[in-house]
Amino acid sequence: MPVTLVNPAVDDQRNKNMKKKLLTLLLVATVGQSGFAQQIDKAKLDNYFNALEANNKFMGSVAVSRDGAVIYSKTVGFADVENKVKADETSKYRIGSISKTFTSVLIFKAIEENKLDLSQTIDKFFPTIKNAGKITIKHLLGHRSGISNFTNDKEYLTWYTQAKTEKEMVAIIAKGGSEFEPDSKAAYSNSNYVLLTYILEKTFKKPYGELLQKYISKPLGLQNTYVFGKINVDKHEVNSYTFAGYWKIEPETDFSIPLGAGGISSTATDLTKFNDALFGGKLLKSESLVLMKDIKDGFGLGLFKSPFYDKSSYGHTGSIDGFRSVFQFFSDGNISYALVSNGTNFNTNNISIAVLSAVYDKPYELPVFSNYKVDAKDLDAYLGVYSAKDFPLKITITKDNEVLMAQATGQLSFPLEATEKDKFRFEQAGVVFEFNPAQKNMVFKQSGQQFTLTKE
Template sequence: MKNIFVVFLSWIFTISPFTVQAQNLENAVDELILRDFNDKNGPGGVFMIAHHGTPVYQKAFGKANLERGDDLSVDDVFQLGSMTKQFTAVAILMLEQQSKLSVGDPVSKYIPDYPNGNKITIHHLLTHTSGIKDFTKMKSLADIAQKDMTPKMMVDFFKNEPVDFVPGEKFDYNNSGYVLLGYLIELVSGERYEEYIRKHIFDKVGMTRSYYASDRKVIKGRAYGYHKKESGYVNKTVISFSVPFSSGSLMSTLSDMLKWQNALNKNLLLDTAETTKAFSRYKLNNGEEFNYGYGWHIRDINKVPTREHGGSIFGFKTMAVYIPGEDIYVIGLSNCDCNSPTKVTGDIAALAVKFLGSVKG
């Protein structure tokens, strides 16, 4: 009996620091999230921390549907907004891996009549250094926002606009570049962008609850999007997802996004050389380095290197941070564009490094 008691005490003291650590992390993360996502009866958000590919924290805050009063679930489907750009960039690199294109190719190789297309490369589009006009800044955007647009129609919408600078001169975040990349994916692969992403990424990775966005399709577990006005919450503005297209029209869940991150880590989609291209910093024409790779911001939190990207589309805001040195992935998805998860996700990532960085899994 005495020996059993000794073993029991040994077991308690072996696991308790980690148990306490997990509880402390959970409490600290809850406190951070509730600082901004504190309306139990309004739209909210879902958050995850994963370490070594496995969730160590997942929680939902707020409502998925205000009219029905349904609570958000960690399994709900959210619009990703510009986190879509990760998938578009990887699709381009997959095509390069298959020798179907090169990131050094000029746009004119695929679209001969594109203005200045002989000087704008796929690399410029991927890194937001092309100088072409961002269609989201065009006053005429309202004229097409609810129209069904083909990729060619979208490209034609902005291609003749005056450029903002010569290719490679500046980094200036640009949605038009990623719409153009989606069109190139279609031209090179012979498949519609939506089909290419589903077949070659979602299906291959096992992302069974990820979609090209639709307001008409019945999607089980959909989180509904909202704006906040002086009078209260209202349903999000309706747009045609053919407009943001490959710059912002995908939907997913926390668990599917973790599958995506794990697939990138395991080189399931890209080989080492192409993966390195995605996560490298690049330089402008003058030699100045900027903090963007192909579809990801390459930054740091407290001098710890990170790969980050967020998204914003009517009714939704999103943010994800990956810390490669610790294999920590933090993601937040919000179903009101009044609640940005950007800062809180970064703060959670910093906490996760503090609590999990020394734990070897």
């Protein structure tokens, strides 16, 4: 019987709905006993990542530690594609919403120092936020505030690269209003952790970046973990990319916008060190960690729970611009796993499964990629706008030179890979498009569902 878990940490600052599958850690496996590989087959894992790199499927870094010691690490791809600058283990990647776990730790540091309380409301900090007198710090941490997610606003893509002041960000969040009564349910919202950032800065009277260094990075020796600024490849920071037949550089979100919701850069090995320290009791009191791990309606306080075979882990996922990230801790064996990426043209969930399968001595296959080619002129038969009464979005099919592109209503376009005649896929989201030019329709398949859309 398959075990399936969808991590609700969907926080892509630029993509929604159909592309949310990119941001989930969906570990699917058959229930059964699994042990540890006595020794990881590093050559096989290296071949796995070399195949991804050779086929322009993945650029990034992974690391695994056991009992605090790194047992596998691998980095592939470029820090700077345009200038052919290769990435290495010290290259820094933006980690997106994994930053929220760091922010949660800082909040609990403030609680342990009696500077804050989980049950205190946020009205003294943000009187203009709807329901501020009912919303507590704990509600913010667990995504139970009801505050609308500002990155879902249709205007977001017009200003995310521009610096914003606290006054401007609070006004934007306040304008978004409330989606439900506080603590009545849970819904993921980046707004919660932006507000938590401001609470930390007001409480400690120090910038978020200084707090990160004082309480986490310096004590743990995380030399490559800090709040990001403008990307500087000369400082071993990597650009981010999307794949459109080639690696296309992405615009940069300004740090003043995600803050503690997604504004940290790090490395895979630093994330495993953070993992080991957090779950090894070196950062917080045991009662604080217990609260962080308490899952309600799918959400902990800065953590999520994910399964792999008969085991479970705590961690988070992240996404910002072209960056993707995952970090997980398995108490069974004290295994820490982290993935950071600056370019994906592949389902990163499959990568996580492969690495963890190597760790837990489970079978996995090396990836095989299609070399099916379509002439640019033949793509014209697929172009157009497709819709259906039972499908919530319209999908516009265009082409960029020799690459077929799809774009759902209100979203960014993404490339499709030809797999055979009239069939294309978007690997990261597990989406398949099957075109029937003669009948002027297209079958859209995802997660076991399919819809027939007709060309308008």
